[in-house]
Every structure is written in structure tokens, then in C-alpha cells.
Amino acid sequence: MTDGQDRAWAELAGFYVIEPERDAAVTSILPGSAIDPATVWGRSAPLVVEIGSGQGHAIVHAAANHPETDFLAVEVFRAGLARTMLDADRADVRNLRLVEANAPEVLQHLLPAASIDELWIFFPDPWHKNKHNKRRLVTAEFAAIAASALRGGGxxxxxxxxxxxxxxxxxxLDDSPAFERAFEGEWAERFDGRVVTAFERKGAAKGRHIRDLTYRRRP
Incomplete structure (x- = not known):
């Protein structure tokens, strides 16, 4: 990290960062160590979780514009979390928390079942080489994990x-019995709560189509 990011971590992590109990790896979460969201955020409110929050542009913007909602940024790169904290602090955002951890373990072990109102996955690593496709996040196994963390109707x-x-x-997601489409046609309309990030601009500049999908957790 840069010196500024190191300072941000030292000065801001005490408020923004959730420090879970770890399993074997530094980004793992010990099973059975779930938090109580109402205790962490100090209130009962809808909870939005972004997986792979990067530098936090989307989630800081959303949290600043929706103070009635709680937000959790999940990211494994500490430098991105430090930048997120800097921007959140400058915007006086207080309804946002961050966790440095593997996303599936956050959903399985850190958050209680059926505690999430919205789960965001924007521009995850595509692992575009055929030999790396198996590393992609969104699989049938992950869909089941996501379904257990989302409330009915989430x-x-x-x-x-x-x-x-x-x-x-x-x-x-079409094959998952836990989800149903919340869009018509081939693709969902662009989610108006998603700001344009560097990833989206880079993809568009290369002529790639931006595809949105929206699914509802079945009751």
C-alpha cells in the first residue's frame, strides 16, 4: 500500500473494518463466528453487501446516497479497502463497514443466514483464459451459498x-431453484444504483457489451 493508504488503515480501520475470527488463511473466516449486524451497525436496517468492492467507488456512492441502509464491502485487497475508507471518511459516510475476506466465507460464516437484502457482484474477475474458467466466482455452488445469505425476496x-x-x-442462476429472474428479455436493464467505475469504462472502451443480471431470492 502507499503511505497514505497505510495511514488510512491505521486511522480509520477501527471504525470501518470488521475483524473476524480467522481460520487457517489470513483472508479466511472461522466457522461459527457470525456477527450480529444490528450490533455492528448500531441499528436494524436493510443490508446491502458488495462482493469484490475494489476501490469502493460503487459502494461509497451508494452508502452516501442511502443513509437509511447499511452497506458491507467485501474485498481481499487491502489497498482497495484503504482507498474505500479514505473516500468514505471524506464523504462522512458512517453506514458502511468493510471486511478483508474471501467472499463465500463471508456469506457462509460471518453473516447470519437470510440477513442480506441485496447482494452485488459487479465486474468480478472473469478469469477469461479457458484453463482458468474454473476459478470464476459465480458457480452453482456459489449460488447456493448466496441464496442462504439472502432473505426471501432479496x-x-x-x-x-x-x-x-x-x-x-x-x-x-436460471438453473438455481433458489432464484427467479427479476428481468424480462435476454438481459436486465442497467441497475441505476451502480456508478460507472474504471472497470466498466475500460470494458466499454474495448467495445465489450456491459451485461446486467438481476435475480430475486425465492421465498
Whole structure:
């Protein structure tokens, strides 16, 4: 991290960062160590979780514009979390928390079942080489994990600029008995709560189509 990011971590992590009990790896979460969201945020409110929050542009913007909602940024790169904290602090955002951890373990072990109102996955790593496709996040196994963390009627929102990954996401979620489409036609309309990030601009500049998907957790 840069010196500024190191200072941000030292000065701001005490408020923004959730420090879970770890399992074997530094980004793992010990099973059975779930938090109580009402205690962490100091209130009972809808909870939105973004997986792979990067530098936090989308989630800081959303948290600043929706103070009635609680937000959790999930990211494994500490530098991105430090930048997120800096921007959140400058915007006086207090309804946002961050966790440095593997996303599936956050959903399985850190958050209580059926505690999330919306789950966002915007521009996840496409692992675009065929030999790396198996590393992609959105699989049938992940869909089951996401379903257990979302409340009935909760929303799963996704976006990618890689067509074959968009096709895979849609196939996986169409096949999941826990989800139903919340859109008509081939693709969902662009989620108006998603700001344009560097990832989206880069993909569009290369002529790739941005694909949105929105699914509802079945009751």
C-alpha cells in the first residue's frame, strides 16, 4: 500500500473494518463466528453487501446516497479497502463497514443466514483464459451459498463486460431453484444504483457489451 493508504488503515480501520475470527488463511473466516449486524451497525436496517468492492467507488456512492441502509464491502485487497475508507471518511459516510475476506466465507460464516437484502457482484474477475474458467466466482455452488445469505425476496445484482461469463452467470442462476429472474428479455436493464467505475469504462472502451443480471431470492 502507499503511505497514505497505510495511514488510512491505521486511522480509520477501527471504525470501518470488521475483524473476524480467522481460520487457517489470513483472508479466511472461522466457522461459527457470525456477527450480529444490528450490533455492528448500531441499528436494524436493510443490508446491502458488495462482493469484490475494489476501490469502493460503487459502494461509497451508494452508502452516501442511502443513509437509511447499511452497506458491507467485501474485498481481499487491502489497498482497495484503504482507498474505500479514505473516500468514505471524506464523504462522512458512517453506514458502511468493510471486511478483508474471501467472499463465500463471508456469506457462509460471518453473516447470519437470510440477513442480506441485496447482494452485488459487479465486474468480478472473469478469469477469461479457458484453463482458468474454473476459478470464476459465480458457480452453482456459489449460488447456493448466496441464496442462504439472502432473505426471501432479496435481490442478487450482477454485471460483467465478458460475454461468456455473462452467459455462465445467467445459466447458473436460471438453473438455481433458489432464484427467479427479476428481468424480462435476454438481459436486465442497467441497475441505476451502480456508478460507472474504471472497470466498466475500460470494458466499454474495448467495445465489450456491459451485461446486467438481476435475480430475486425465492421465498
Amino acid at each position: 435481490m442478487l445484482r450482477l454485471a460483467t463486460d465478458w460475454q461468456d461469463y455473462a452467459d455462465q452467470m445467467r445459466d447458473v
